[in-house]
Amino acid sequence: MALCFPRFALEALLRGRAPPEGADDPWAVTENRSVLACNAAAAAAGVRPGSALSAAWALAPRLRVLPRNAAAEAGALEAVAAWAWQFTSRVSLEPPQAVLLEVEGSLRLFGGAGRLMARLSSGLAGIGFEARLAAGPTARAALWLARGASETLEALPVCAIAPSPEALALLHRIGVRTLGELMRLPRAGVAPRFGQELLDELDRALGRIPEARAFFVPPERFSARLELPAPVAQADSVLFAARRLLLQLEGFLAARQAGVRGFALSLLHRGTQATRIEIGFAAPRRDAEHGLRLLRERLGVLALASPAEALRLEAGELAPLAGATASLFRDACGEAEDWERLLERLQARLGDALVHGLALHADHRPERAWRTADDDGAAAAGPRPLWLLEPPRHLGENDFVLLAGPERIEAGWWDGEDVVRDYFIARTQAGSLSWIYRGPEGWFLHGLFA
Amino acid sequence: MTASSTALDAVLLHHPVWRGGALALAAPQGIPTGFGLLDRELPGGGWPAGALTEFLCADEGIGELQLVLPALAALSRAGNRVAWLAPPHLPYAPALAAAGVRLEFLTVIRAPGRRDALWAAEQVLRTGTCRALLAWLPRANYTELRRLAVAAEAGRAFTALFRPLQAAGESSPAPLRLGLEPDGERLAVRILKRRGALLAAPLRIPIQRPVHAVGGALLSAFRTRSPAARPCPA
Numbered sequence: 086m087a088l089c090f091p092r093f094a095l096e097a098l099l100r101g102r103a104p105p106e107g108a109d110d111p112w113a114v115t116e117n118r119s120v121l122a123c124n125a126a127a128a129a130a131g132v133r134p135g136s137a138l139s140a141a142w143a144l145a146p147r148l149r150v151l152p153r154n155a156a157a158e159a160g161a162l163e164a165v166a167a168w169a170w171q172f173t174s175r176v177s178l179e180p181p182q183a184v185l186l187e188v189e190g191s192l193r194l195f196g197g198a199g200r201l202m203a204r205l206s207s208g209l210a211g212i213g214f215e216a217r218l219a220a221g222p223t224a225r226a227a228l229w230l231a232r233g234a235s236e237t238l239e240a241l242p243v244c245a246i247a248p249s250p251e252a253l254a255l256l257h258r259i260g261v262r263t264l265g266e267l268m269r270l271p272r273a274g275v276a277p278r279f280g281q282e283l284l285d286e287l288d289r290a291l292g293r294i295p296e297a298r299a300f301f302v303p304p305e306r307f308s309a310r311l312e313l314p315a316p317v318a319q320a321d322s323v324l325f326a327a328r329r330l331l332l333q334l335e336g337f338l339a340a341r342q343a344g345v346r347g348f349a350l351s352l353l354h355r356g357t358q359a360t361r362i363e364i365g366f367a368a369p370r371r372d373a374e375h376g377l378r379l380l381r382e383r384l385g386v387l388a389l390a391s392p393a394e395a396l397r398l399e400a401g402e403l404a405p406l407a408g409a410t411a412s413l414f415r416d417a418c419g420e421a422e423d424w425e426r427l428l429e430r431l432q433a434r435l436g437d438a439l440v441h442g443l444a445l446h447a448d449h450r451p452e453r454a455w456r457t458a459d460d461d462g463a464a465a466a467g468p469r470p471l472w473l474l475e476p477p478r479h480l481g482e483n484d485f486v487l488l489a490g491p492e493r494i495e496a497g498w499w500d501g502e503d504v505v506r507d508y509f510i511a512r513t514q515a516g517s518l519s520w521i522y523r524g525p526e527g528w529f530l531h532g533l534f535a
Numbered sequence: 536m537t538a539s540s541t542a543l544d545a546v547l548l549h550h551p552v553w554r555g556g557a558l559a560l561a562a563p564q565g566i567p568t569g570f571g572l573l574d575r576e577l578p579g580g581g582w583p584a585g586a587l588t589e590f591l592c593a594d595e596g597i598g599e600l601q602l603v604l605p606a607l608a609a610l611s612r613a614g615n616r617v618a619w620l621a622p623p624h625l626p627y628a629p630a631l632a633a634a635g636v637r638l639e640f641l642t643v644i645r646a647p648g649r650r651d652a653l654w655a656a657e658q659v660l661r662t663g664t665c666r667a668l669l670a671w672l673p674r675a676n677y678t679e680l681r682r683l684a685v686a687a688e689a690g691r692a693f694t695a696l697f698r699p700l701q702a703a704g705e706s707s708p709a710p711l712r713l714g715l716e717p718d719g720e721r722l723a724v725r726i727l728k729r730r731g732a733l734l735a736a737p738l739r740i741p742i743q744r745p746v747h748a749v750g751g752a753l754l755s756a757f758r759t760r761s762p763a764a765r766p767c768p769a
Contacts, residue, residue, distance in 0.1 A: 424616060424664040431644055431655055439645040443628040443638045455628035468745035469630035471600045472623070489745070510745050517596035517717070518745060532627060533596030534745050 086186045086198070087224070088169070088205065089217045089231035093182035095122040097161035098151050100213025101311045101326035101396065111145045116153040123148075157312060158182070161214075167303040168212060168336035172201065176301040177224065183231065185224045185298070211332045224298060225290040229264075238290065239265030246286065252279045307337050307345075307400035316355075316392030320384040323352060323393060327380055330398040331373040337400075344369030344406035348376065352393035359397075360389065364433065367425040369404035375426065382434035449496040450504045451531060467492040468510070470520040470532030477529035480521060485511040485528070488518070510534070566666075566693050569605025570740050577711070578730045582606055582693045584666075587684050587709035591700045591727070595623070597717040601742035602724070603695055607667060608635040610693075615666035618659050619643045621652040623671055634743075653679055656686070663690035671697045677706060684708040703727055720744050 090096065094114040111127035113120045118138045130145035141148055158181060166176045166184050172195065175187035188201060195201040202218045209216045217234060221227030226238060233245030241264040243256050255278065261267050267275075268287065276284050289296040309330050317323055327350055338344060347365035354360070364379045431440045448454050451473065490509030497503040506522040513519045513530065520532035565581025567574055574580050582588060582603070592599045607617055617640055619626055628638055644659070646652035649672075656670050660683065675683075675698070687694045696709065703714055707728075714725040716737075723737040 423662050427658060427662040427664055428642070430658055435644065435646060435651060435655065439647070441643055443626060443631065443641050443643060445628050445632055445638065451627075451629075455625070469627055469633060470596075470745070471604075471627055471630045471634075472596070473625040473627040475625050513596070517594045518598070519596050520745075533624065534598065535596050535600040 086188045086202075086205075086218065086220045087179070087183055087227035087231040088165070088186065088209070089183045089219070089228065090165075090214050091182075091217055092122045092124065092215060093161070094153055094158060095124055095151075096214050097158045098154060098312060099124070099314050100161075100329055101313045102315070111148045112151070113141060113148055114151050114153050121153055151314075154312075155181075160310065163301070164212070164309055164333055165209070165214060166301040167307075167340070168208070168333050169205070170301070170303050170340035171336050172205065174300075174340075177298045178301055179228055183228055185228060187224070188220075208332070208336065211329070212336070213329045221290075223290055223292045224296060225286065226292075229290060239263060239268070241265075243267055246283075246290075249280070252283060255279065303337065303340065307334055308397065309333050310395060310397045312395045313393060316394050318389060318392045320352070320387040320389050321381070323384060323396060324377065324381060326396050327384075327398070328373070328377055330396060331376050331380075334376075334398060334400055335371055335373040338371045338403070338406070341403060342406065343403040344371045345400045345402070346404055347401045349399045349401070350380065351397040351399070352389065353395040353397060354389075354391045355394055357391055360387070360393070362387070365429075367429055369406050371406055379429060379433040382430060386434065449494050450502075451494065451508075453497075467508070468534075470518075471535045472533040474531055474533070477522070477531040479526075480513075480528040480530050482528065485513045485519070485521060487511050494522075566606050566610065568602070569609070570602075572738055573602075573724065573740060576726060576729075576734060576738060582695075583711055584691045584693050585688055586711065587680065587687050587694050587696055587707075589696045589698060589702075589707055589709045589712040591698050591703050591712065591714045593700045593714075593716040597715060598722045598742045598744060599697065599715050601744075602715065602722060602740065603667075603669065604631075604634050604636070604743075606693065607669075608637075610666050611637040611640040614640065616640050616642065616664060617667040617669070618665045620656055620659065620668060620670040621646045621672065622669070649674060653683070656683055660686035660690050660692060660694065663692070665690075665692050667693040667695070669695045669697065673698055673702075677708070681708045 095112060098114065099112060111124065111130055111132065113123040113127050113132060115121060115138050120132055120134055120136050120138060120141050122134055123132045123141075127141070127145055127148055130148075132141045132144055132148065138150065162178055162180060162182070162184065166178055169176050169184060169186055173186050173188050173191045177185040177187075179185055188198070192198055192201065195204065198220050202220070205218060206216060217231050219227050219230035221230050221238075229238065229241055229246050230236075233241040235241045235245070243261060243264060244253060246264065256267065261270065272284065285294065288294045311326050311330055313323075313326060330350075331348075334345070334348065345366070346369055347363060349361055349363045352360040352362075362380070362383050364376065364383065370376065428440065443455060446454055451469070452475070455473075488510045491507035492509075493507050495503075495505045504524075506524045508520060508522045508531070511519055511521045513521075518534040519530055520534065521528055521530050523529075565574075565577055565579030565583050567581040568577070577583070590599055590602070611617055612635065617636075619641065622643065622645075626641070626643060631641070632638055644655050646655055652670070652672060653675065656668065656672070659665050659668050672679075675696070680696075683694070683696075700714055700716070703712070710728070710730055712726075712728040714727050716723045716725070718737075718739055720741075721739045722742045724740050725737040726734045
């Protein structure tokens, strides 16, 4: 099966752009002052790949032009291949703008060629590429069909097989427009006129001679970079581009049957240090939408010092992800996972320190007899209030009526924070019972019996 | 018994006639409060799950938490999670442990701002993994409360909102509103709003007060010497 990207040169540069910002602006990528690829808005104005830049500007005066970036294209093609690895382990690159997949062994798993194609198309749209898909008995046939957008090899225009310009001109002169017409020419005459190479290519497409292909091996660690077409100053408008990268990460992880314990998104600025956002998970995760939700909370409170020009997403250590078994009833296991997700979301927005549990701690000093984390605790001797004030509030001599006490607490001389206090239960206002103490500095309100 | 009253009984028995004195019996099963007096008066026989309950307190430290503590202890002992959202002070672990609450099921969420608190409350309610949420939202307005009420209906959590008694005059989407005032050693609970008939007299709930535990004896012995005259420790 072949995935061919007719607008790859453009999409490699523009896929980080959120749809609302100038969706119908015409854009084009140029090389040597001629148009290499253009978007739908530019095509509607009459701009075609191959037309001269001056002609394109005459047709669409608002045309925005980007120079071709071959490195970005190569990176994007590898990203597509790594993403597609979740469908088959036999992925081959066909630079500049196609990827070939050997899917014979995966058809049953994904429910047939039609369903697999639908999944590929929607998945590729998610990471920002518009693909033309075609299936064929051989790699070359599939590639030609995808390029030429034709149902059968016979009906394929000869330009789709990319012969040399002289051969193409000669074929057109003798009236050969489709591959079917080319195949009907006598073989003995074709080789001297158009070169042996053309015949060999044809034989490879028809499966008469085998074709050796190098398979793509995805990298061990995930790291992807995405250029933003225009610098972005608001942190939350980065989200759209980040979603593309997270979906790419999801595909990479699906291929490895793994999850990650966290990821780091770097916003790269011109000149200054990158802004790095690290998101950690309580358990290994693969789900892009969940990562995006956490990222949204973090980006919402982030103020950028300077506009971001590119994004880089790096995944942490891979961890095997246990497949979830669907259960008939909503069980405790699923609930525990929901709870973890909720905690992650709360901590992402409020900060780790503000969301915590409670535990006892063996210390007689009241303000130390609790902990935010797990710890073994000792029981208190006397009654203890449900609210503890941090820090204790100073009280005047006449602000309270003593009801019960005292309970002397004298501890902490060993670590320099010694406490020598007499605690009383007192009535501070009508009906309010409080826990107050007298120390060397006077009377203090330390708790409320709520 | 006369024939006419028998006929009336039959009508009342077999027709959907709602009598003013009766509580809404169809209310879903509540979470037992631990106070029999209160359970009898609350629709559903306990704290409502999946709905807001407002606790409007006259002051801090009048024993307002004692009212929910038995339910929290029971829920946590059964392995249910309880979230404390934006508490005004630190929930004191030794006192909670002494009341039988299992601390490992408690989570304290401190929100820096009012909007953060509302957001977190909605998240907790929508996820539905907590059986109880205690939230301190003193300045929430009707629209915000309405939003929380919708979120609460999506879950099955006992949602307790603690607000000042002054808020009793404002309208609220909470189906159960209680006004709490001190009443000697007890807590006077006025049911300001519930599904069913109004209750005029406040309930006097015998809550756990620290003075019972210590007893006045210690202090009376202590009072013979004036607290001010007593030499300061150290």
